Amino acid sequence: MTILFLFVALFALMLIGVPIAVSLGLAGSLTIILFSPDSVGSLAIKLFETSEHYTLMAIPFFLLAGAFMTTGGVARRLIDFANASVGHIRGGLAIGAVMACMLFAALSGSSPATVAAVGSIAIAGMVRSGYPQAFGAGIVCNAGTLGILIPPSIVMVVYAAATEQSVGKLFMAGVVPGLMLGLALMVAIYIIAVKKNLPALPRASFRQWLSTGHKAMWGLSLMIIILGGIYSGMFTPTEAAAVAAVYAWFVAVFIYKDMTLRECPKVILEAGKLSIMLMFIIANAMLFAHVLTTEQIPQAITAWVTAMELSPWMFLLVVNIVLLIAGAFMEPSAIILILAPILFPIAMQLGIDPIHLGIIMVVNMEIGLITPPVGLNLFVTSAVTGMPVTSVMRAAAPWLMLLLCFLVLITYVPAISLALPEWLGM
Amino acid sequence: MHALRLAWDHIEEGVIVLLLSVMTLVTFIYVIINNLYNVFFIIGDQFEGRSEGITAFFYGIGDFIIGLAQDMTWGNAMSKALFAWLIFFGLAYGVRTAGHIGVDALVKLTSQRTQWVIGIIACLICLGYAGLLSIASFDWVSALLGTAVHAEDLDQFGIRQWHIALVVPLGFAMMFIRFVEILIRILRHEQTGLGLADEAADAIKLADEEERNQ
Numbered sequence: 001m002t003i004l005f006l007f008v009a010l011f012a013l014m015l016i017g018v019p020i021a022v023s024l025g026l027a028g029s030l031t032i033i034l035f036s037p038d039s040v041g042s043l044a045i046k047l048f049e050t051s052e053h054y055t056l057m058a059i060p061f062f063l064l065a066g067a068f069m070t071t072g073g074v075a076r077r078l079i080d081f082a083n084a085s086v087g088h089i090r091g092g093l094a095i096g097a098v099m100a101c102m103l104f105a106a107l108s109g110s111s112p113a114t115v116a117a118v119g120s121i122a123i124a125g126m127v128r129s130g131y132p133q134a135f136g137a138g139i140v141c142n143a144g145t146l147g148i149l150i151p152p153s154i155v156m157v158v159y160a161a162a163t164e165q166s167v168g169k170l171f172m173a174g175v176v177p178g179l180m181l182g183l184a185l186m187v188a189i190y191i192i193a194v195k196k197n198l199p200a201l202p203r204a205s206f207r208q209w210l211s212t213g214h215k216a217m218w219g220l221s222l223m224i225i226i227l228g229g230i231y232s233g234m235f236t237p238t239e240a241a242a243v244a245a246v247y248a249w250f251v252a253v254f255i256y257k258d259m260t261l262r263e264c265p266k267v268i269l270e271a272g273k274l275s276i277m278l279m280f281i282i283a284n285a286m287l288f289a290h291v292l293t294t295e296q297i298p299q300a301i302t303a304w305v306t307a308m309e310l311s312p313w314m315f316l317l318v319v320n321i322v323l324l325i326a327g328a329f330m331e332p333s334a335i336i337l338i339l340a341p342i343l344f345p346i347a348m349q350l351g352i353d354p355i356h357l358g359i360i361m362v363v364n365m366e367i368g369l370i371t372p373p374v375g376l377n378l379f380v381t382s383a384v385t386g387m388p389v390t391s392v393m394r395a396a397a398p399w400l401m402l403l404l405c406f407l408v409l410i411t412y413v414p415a416i417s418l419a420l421p422e423w424l425g426m
Numbered sequence: 427m428h429a430l431r432l433a434w435d436h437i438e439e440g441v442i443v444l445l446l447s448v449m450t451l452v453t454f455i456y457v458i459i460n461n462l463y464n465v466f467f468i469i470g471d472q473f474e475g476r477s478e479g480i481t482a483f484f485y486g487i488g489d490f491i492i493g494l495a496q497d498m499t500w501g502n503a504m505s506k507a508l509f510a511w512l513i514f515f516g517l518a519y520g521v522r523t524a525g526h527i528g529v530d531a532l533v534k535l536t537s538q539r540t541q542w543v544i545g546i547i548a549c550l551i552c553l554g555y556a557g558l559l560s561i562a563s564f565d566w567v568s569a570l571l572g573t574a575v576h577a578e579d580l581d582q583f584g585i586r587q588w589h590i591a592l593v594v595p596l597g598f599a600m601m602f603i604r605f606v607e608i609l610i611r612i613l614r615h616e617q618t619g620l621g622l623a624d625e626a627a628d629a630i631k632l633a634d635e636e637e638r639n640q
Binding site (some may be wrong): 016018301 | 502
């Protein structure tokens with residue numbers, strides 16, 4: 001009864017256009033007030049506790065670093081470098097756009113940010129060189145999802161906070177799948193490019209390649225600071241994020257000089273707004289998850305699933321279906337916070353590795369970002385290209401199949417995710 | 427009245443920028459100090475056995491930095507307190523700039539008139555939420571006020587737990603006021619819905635600046 005009320009209230013609120021965060025918070029609060037002996041004061045405490053999660057503090061820092069890199073010209077230099085590296089291949093600009101998305105994903109932890117940073121420049125470049133606009137939009141929209149799979153990743157930070165896993169280990173587990181998905185996209189583009197006879201750029205000389213690489217180096221070295229710092233144990237992920245933010249600011253203002261000191265407050269405010277919005281969703285999702293836990297929902301579902309004697313592969317199939325559906329309607333961080341406490345204990349009983357489960361959830365969230373109605377990447381792509389959202393959906397759809405195949409691979413071959421962290425002895 | 431409101435909008439934005447900047451810098455400096463002393467010990471080691479004076483000199487600097495690091499244990503607590511202030515102080519700003527994401531695809535399919543009515547209902551629900559949590563958090567903070575609990579690691583600055591927690595009722599009350607403003611605008615037909623935005627618009631704003639820079 002309680003649980004029915006909780007979910008019906010949530011969906012009813014969301015459907016009439018109440019913000020996701022308020023829907024989550026209000027559904028949770030009303031359930032506590034109506035069905036639980038807890039005082040309303042406990043609601044405030046629950047929301048406040050979000051700010052005491054040291055791990056979650058990485059989120060505003062990563063967003064700040066991303067904002068400085070987007071405004072500060074890092075994205076443009078990464079695209080130039082990518083085009084100089086792979087532009088001479090048939091379909092080179094499109095392959096270059098995927099490579100630029102992968103590089104930017106390795107610096108920023110958010111998918112919509114990756115699409116915006118790369119898409120605004122790369123899609124226009126492709127159209128100028130004679131690519132169909134829908135082709136370019138579909139590619140960047142999909143490749144942009146790598147933002148949350150290739151570390152650093154905000155969604156992984158949230159999963160780590162929800163299940164008390166190591167952020168560093170999750171980050172390392174995302175490296176191989178991220179590279180694989182990027183390569184798969186590139187190969188698919190190459191095949192299509194040969195068939196459709198898409199243009200190639202003239203081969204860049206070694207000198208030109210070195211020069212673009214040199215210009216992009218300041219951005220690329222951030223990757224070493226973040227991953228190297230975390231892996232060597234010098235920084236916690238939160239600290240690495242703070243270092244990344246200060247470094248990105250320094251590079252934007254003093255090295256690339258694409259940004260003046262006077263523009264800084266505007267960029268910081270923009271990052272602040274995104275952080276507030278995301279943290280508000282996270283705080284309310286935690287309140288919602290708290291209600292689930294006090295109602296013993298995870299235990300009930302675990303008992304129910306165990307009684308059904310599902311084998312691990314069947315369980316993972318169900319997990320994927322549930323996550324794909326949820327991903328179409330909800331914001332990734334909120335889904336992780338609500339579903340991780342339910343799925344995690346069952347997965348542990350079935351002997352599924354917690355890090356592997358995390359990567360499965362992240363890949364599902366990637367797909368959620370390009371499936372309507374709540375597919376943030378679709379909206380960002382539509383906004384940077386001026387194409388209607390429906391056309392973007394159609395443009396992104398063929399690539400969605402590739403992502404779904406990739407999801408199956410990641411789900412049933414745990415070694416792809418787990419080999420690297422194991423090899424590193426984490 | 428209008429000038430006052432404009433001034434408040436600017437203060438609100440300034441506070442958000444300040445909170446995020448200081449939070450980042452405190453964490454950054456804390457990390458740097460915590461890693462820096464090792465560098466000096468390593469340099470000192472290089473001179474071991476060759477020049478006692480230089481070794482002692484670098485060890486001295488290293489010790490000094492360790493001292494600084496130990497003095498700065500308040501760094502983490504301070505960042506967390508600023509984090510709390512950032513989240514809750516910024517709620518109202520998020521409402522004003524239509525920053526909170528929602529699903530309006532279904533609502534947009536209905537007629538203009540229905541959209542208007544649904545907009546009012548949604549806004550009233552948001553008001554209920556902000557009001558409920560203002561009261562709930564106010565109760566909590568008043569309870570803290572009575573007990574005068576010290577904030578961990580921030581004692582030395584005289585900061586009590588309720589100083590940090592105060593932002594929760596403050597933030598929700600400000601959010602309530604912003605939703606009242608929106609309700610008035612909807613009733614006057616100056617706006618149809620809550621003006622939901624998504625990350626899209628923000629990400630693009632940043633990207634646009636990038637383009638202008640080219």
